[in-house]
Amino acid sequence: MTATYDAIVLGAGAAGLMCAAQGAQRGRRVLVLDHADEPGRKILISGGGRCNFTNLHTAPERFLSANPHFARSALSRYGPQDFLALVEAHGIAWHEKTLGQLFCDGSARQIVDLLLAECDKGAVTLRCGETIRAVSHADGRFTVRTDSGEASAPALVLATGGPSIPKLGATGLAYDLARQFGLKVVEPRPALVPLTLSGEDALFRELSGVATEVVAGCGKAAFREAALFTHRGLSGPAILQVSSHWRRGEEVAVDFLPDAAPGWLLAAKQERPRTSLQAVLRGLLPTRLADALAERLGLSGVLGETTDKALRAAEARLAGWTFRPTGSEGFAKAEVTVGGISTAELSSKTMEARKMPGLYVIGEAVDVTGWLGGYNFQWAWASGWAAGQAV
Template sequence: MAASPTSYDAIILGAGAAGLMAAARAGQKGMRVAVLEKADKPGKKILISGGGRCNFTNVNAGPGNFLSDNPHFAKSALARYTAQNFIDLVNAHGITWHEKTLGQLFCDGSAKQIVQMLLDECPDDRVDVICEAEVTAVEHEDNRFAVMASGQIFTAPKLVIATGGPSIPKMGASSFAYDLARQFGLKVVEPRPALVPLTLGGDDVLFRELSGVSAPVSARAGSGKKKAEFAEAALFTHKGLSGPAILQISSYWRHGEEIGITFLPEADAEWLIGLKKDYPRANLRTVLRHHLPDRLADALADRIGIETEFSNVPDKALRLAGQQLADWRFTPNGTEGFAKAEVTIGGISTAELSSQTMEAKKVPGLYAIGEAVDVTGWLGGYNFQWAWASGAAAAEAMSDPARVK
């Protein structure tokens, strides 16, 4: 007997990357799925990603590229649905792509192709993607979930939280996933903006005058096991620091901590002393201008304060200048917040979920996937790979005949 219009095998909240992947895989396994999306169309965050070309995965994706209170949690899902699995899917749909730096894969055409591919993967007779469905209440009784959305009631024995985190609220992002998790007694790890520009104040505020200047650097943040270093570009902004290197370390930075920047990462600690021997009449400002944008070179030279020819500068002072350039310390006074954060760090605690199935241990039939969970990837396609992998893991578990009630 066919299911009634409001009765499904599974309800997925959110038609983003993770939700659409879960819907497609579950639908292909024969499940009747309702995907409820409050926006006017699915995949809105996919559409703006990668400058509109969607950095849909990274060939290097592995557990080491993710942050979580439990660094082992992501291993199972990532191992069972790999970057190559998604590349194969993209290829099967005839979507052409290219690799940029550091293993990042982008569509040759448009991110719209990825959204359409995911929708095409959803069997028409099995998956209903319902947009402009604002969820107002969720109830759980007699092993069934009832979801009230825009005046309709949807019921199913399986419910998947795939509504993401609060990053980019202008795209409709909110803390809905965390509120719902808490309703069911699940713990939430403190959510913070991640992959986000840092703001500068105090003595560092003068660097904001360099707005628009970019340079390759090595940037560091964090401490202990949660310490990281990335060698990419940094960009000075009218509020502080951005660019790939800064976005990466922002996930590791905590308020009140310093970050370290190495200008000229290829240079060793003694390089200025070596230049003194070869070019005794050179000065620091001129040398820095050979290697860095003029405005940045001048700002660094002004703060180091060595203006005379190298022949007049003691080796000790040059050594100290080299060390300062190799480990320039900034103390950000904050971030640009969820409004500019690409993703959220923190979320539904992995301690509450099965790493095999993404199902809540306390609430059978309740699943959480994607950015809603306390698993956050690096910049460069990693968060999409987590969305695909966690969505596939949940779908596999939901559609397992041994698990279907």
Template sequence: MRQFDVIILGAGAAGLMAAIAAGRRGRRVLVLDHAPEAGRKILISGGGRCNFTNIHTAPDRFFSENRRFCASALAGFSPRDFLAMVEAHRIAWHEKTLGQLFCDGPARAIVAMLLAECAAAGVEIRTLCTITEVGGGPDFRLDTSAGPFAAGSLILATGGLSIPKLGATGFAHDLAARFGLRIVAPRPALVPFVLEGEERARATPLAGVSQPVVAACGRARFREAMLFTHRGLSGPAILQVSTAWREGMTVGIDLLPDQGPDFLLRRKREAPKSALRTLLGGVMPQRMADAFMPAALPPGPVAAIADRALLDLGARLKSWRIVPAGTEGYVKAEVTAGGVDTAGLSQRTLAATGVPGLFVVGEAVDVTGWLGGYNFQWAWASGWAAGSAA
């Protein structure tokens, strides 16, 4: 049995960052992953350009049963800290909208950077390694396809259930539960909605049409683009609000966030001879205008339509309310919400308070960021916090 100081399960963003932090402290570190290569989710992120962080990272950009839990780790390793590593490796980057930082070139540069930092810190990484048993005690003992290993510290960094084609499983949740940690029910997040009935019939012909909107669910409210799909709704605004959504909840969508509810009445005064279809087509794609225009309204100039009817239509467009039938599931979800309950973890180190030597980081924890680099920053920060203590 080979002995290490720290064994990390998962060679993704959080696991590799934990390995770097622990290795730099002189700890003997082993990283195990069942995938054929490290950082597979990093490689496909950001359309292959890796949206590696967001300069606006703050605790209020994350969902959790404890919204303040992530504050300590985020303060300990900031977007600026990760960017310093990126720049030290001379990886070109750029800022897109809303503080999102991307690589100029392929995402593989980020994986190469992390692997180089691991190598410099003396970290051993084994891929295509299946874990058959994990035992606790003074040391954690692992039986694997590469042989038995043991370590005083074990870091769970195998992520969540999203994107199963990359090998995602509930391994971290299952193992954490075996050690007595509570699991907040996992669910797909940053995921498109599926509609049924009348709303599905409205959305399907509009597949591919996009519109800036404000989408809201509960206390969550996001102003970004919405995209109609063959099955329902997607686009950044919908992905964002999906993390707050639970089955049966209503989602409110302001289809015209730059217009007041009386905008059609004002347009009637300004251009009474214009057709309603034309006026709506001036503030949204024409296909969308046709789909949302009530069939009961009279054709011809808008002057022939009663003021109350125009006010009612404006109000409906400003507050389109839907109850999604569901989501596209983990296959299309960018991340998994829920996971290991933060009540059983240290805010500072991500250590399990009731299991000495056990740490849980990244997507496996009940901390889910907004779309746009926030989940990567949580991976870097939580991995760094655990690796600095393990």
């Protein structure tokens, strides 16, 4: 016996639950299936367990996609203030941390409970621990088979995310189903992920645990936040941001002293000719980092005995120290995925596939990736809301 619904949502994460709640509250009979044992597993570990649930500075230009304009429609119709109103309606206390990032005062579980409560308002049927065995389409209906039976609906929503953090059960199921129904997939790669170093750059591993505020850049992208040296390479918010733009073989440039005015070393030479570069850097950077940079710059004498040309060269290198990462720590450590189901295949208003009516794709499964800091959750809410108005 095949159970019938108006819509079947694959994936009980942020986007899937939002979509299901919206659709069901519009009177649709909605089934949500997920192979995990509980809903919202990625939500629960986000933001150090407090869920960075949105960002007040959300704007289309803070998302990466082959079509940078695609996200504009959904984000304009369901923005940070809309989700914040929902958070407050559920009595969840929150705070702004930095750079517009909003977190729960309590636990990320409050966001999962919010979504489940919204689903309950529309009597959504939620079934976890269900492995998808097959999906087919005939006579205007999609049929999904799991070990516990079959369900069919005229609308199918792919909300299973990307392959980032496989320990939570992440897979490429959405991509497989998209290809099955003739949709193109932009090559997925890890994003918001630490970068690895080797060769000469690997000498910086001795600084594992040292963090400092920098401007890190790759190509035209640049971010001012903390960078962290690790035993494998580089991490911290600035590096995670850059990683979404970085491709193998490219360099990452780091400005270790973003507040330093041009000519600051020459000024230091005039003011303190008997001091060393190492001593000056120790006053500006963590000691271990200052010592390592001074050693690599090779200026061991006092500033008064160092040529202006050498000091200018040191300034320039400190303002644009280049690293050539050998790779990243991969999907295992990536917070999200760059790439995914091509936006060229989807309606930006409804998230419906153009060539397969009734098929919708939302959240991380789509080729839309936000900056670090709550942007990807806002895309989940906005894309889920958009599809939820259409299913």
